[in-house]
Amino acid sequence: MDILIAGSGAVGGYVGHLLQGARRDVTFLARPASAQRLRNEGLKVRTADGTLHQESVAVLEGSTEEPYDLVILAPRASALPSVVRTLVDNGAVGAETRLLPLLNGMAHLDVLERTFGSRRVLGGAIRLAATQHPDGTVQVLAPGAGLEIGPLRYGDGVDRFADELRVPGLDVEVRADIVTAMWLKWVFIVGTAVVTIIGDGRIDEIAATPTGPELARAVLGEVRGITATEDVVLPERALQALGSALSDPSSRFAPSLYRDLVAGRPAEIDILDDLALRAENHNVPAPLLNAARVRLQVANNRVTPRT
Ligand SMILES: NC(=O)C1=CN([C@@H]2O[C@H](COP(=O)(O)OP(=O)(O)OC[C@H]3O[C@@H](n4cnc5c(N)ncnc54)[C@H](OP(=O)(O)O)[C@@H]3O)[C@@H](O)[C@H]2O)C=CC1
Ligand SMILES: CC(C)(CO)C(=O)C(=O)O
Structure with missing residues (x-):
């Protein structure tokens, strides 16, 4: 499954690190400066035990030939409009793509459903404590991360995505009542x-x-x-x-x-x-x-x- 992670900060970076560690096919969508840093230095994640992991990652440049199966959205709320514009422009979202937003709050759901249609949008909530340092390093502050995922309006295929995301370090739970x-x-x-x-x-x-x-x-x-x-x-x-x-x-x-x-x-x-x-x-x-x-x-x- 081809996974695009929009945002390589605390949430996107750590989730990407965990997925890549379990050999999932992950690409990052990042703004130019962050993309350059990811290419030059790789993704840097310091886990809660103090270990620094530095690994090379794929970064999306320009448009893509094939849409992704799953797009995980991990920007802050204020950056969502620009992320959405990029996703519309670069062809990353196709008819069968599902979008999994991990932002806090609910306002992003309206934006995503309006832009991409309700069928493509899943509900999601992530529990973790992490932050990103100015040099790009993602610092995990406490061990453990939990992801709740579920259907918003259309229930097809959530289990398939949950299975793909169920990797060591990420405790994934499918919730029929994801909105709650x-x-x-x-x-x-x-x-x-x-x-x-x-x-x-x-x-x-x-x-x-x-x-x-x-x-x-x-x-x-x-x-x-x-x-x-x-x-x-x-x-x-x-x-x-x-x-x-x-x-x-x-x-x-x-x-x-x-x-x-x-x-x-x-x-x-x-x-x-x-x-x-x-x-x-x-x-x-x-x-x-x-x-x-x-x-x-x-x-x-x-x-x-x-x-
Ligand atoms: N931090 C945490 O522990 C948790 C956070 N959350 C939620 O997750 C969401 C993300 O938070 P967090 O990861 O902490 O935020 P960060 O600020 O650490 O990361 C946001 C990332 O989005 C990137 N970004 C901004 N604009 C774009 C763009 N146009 N295209 C691609 N990437 C872009 C930023 O890149 P750049 O470097 O270029 O600015 C940055 O890497 C928030 O809604 C937050 O509330 C949820 C649970 C826990
Ligand atoms: C509440 C918590 C820790 C859950 O992950 C969170 O999202 C945050 O502090 O931003």
Whole structure:
């Protein structure tokens, strides 16, 4: 199966490394500077045990003669439009190609379905903690990666792709309710981001303060209020688990949005913006979500000044 991975950053790079390690046929779609670096230096991945893996990888140049069987999308939300344009222009997506987006959030699904048609788009959510250093090295921060994949509107062939992606290091689960799984992952990242951005610390540090648990409860309340107006039913058990995760005194967790904020890197604020927009559209108050957005936007404006 020919697999194209669009984006060679933390997610795309690590998934590509795992797939290539299991001899899957992987090619990267990258912007010119990253493509050049991949060709010159190979893909560099430092796994959670500290080992640096450096391996040569195939990089797509120009257009392709044959469409790919599977295109894995791993850019940040802001880069999706340019990735989509490239995929349309270079012929990588054919009638039988399936697209598997691994972005956080849900907004990308509309873009992909509108551009490529619903039949080609699968649902996906990846759990991993990784980041990309300025020299291109993908740094895996914690061992283990889990991928949930499932049909969005059309169920044909998901198992075939799941089997291809089931490689050592990537725990793949097929979910009939992938939309719910994607929502749960989204509210997990939003909830943990709002708590850690406002509290300015890891979950355990915030939980240890007198009013940390109250902040966690208030954030959960906001998330409940927003999701209650959406076309998705999130299981009560899962929402309770989110509540526990937001106030777990033993959790050293901080999501990538907070890690980026602390490291002075541009953070993927779109993940919060999309949920805030849904709240606004349904007149649901979201003061904590909006407070976190202010802090993140101010920080983003400093590192990526508007032109
Ligand atoms: N990091 C994590 O632990 C997790 C992230 N996610 C989600 O996965 C998505 C990707 O995140 P992450 O991997 O961290 O982001 P990174 O910033 O590490 O990687 C994004 C990659 O996309 C590339 N890119 C940008 N524009 C294009 C383009 N036009 N064509 C091809 N490639 C392009 C960038 O290349 P360039 O070097 O040229 O800028 C970069 O390599 C996000 O939605 C994130 O929320 C989900 C789970 C965990
Ligand atoms: C929540 C988590 C760690 C799951 O992979 C994530 O997506 C992120 O921090 O960006």
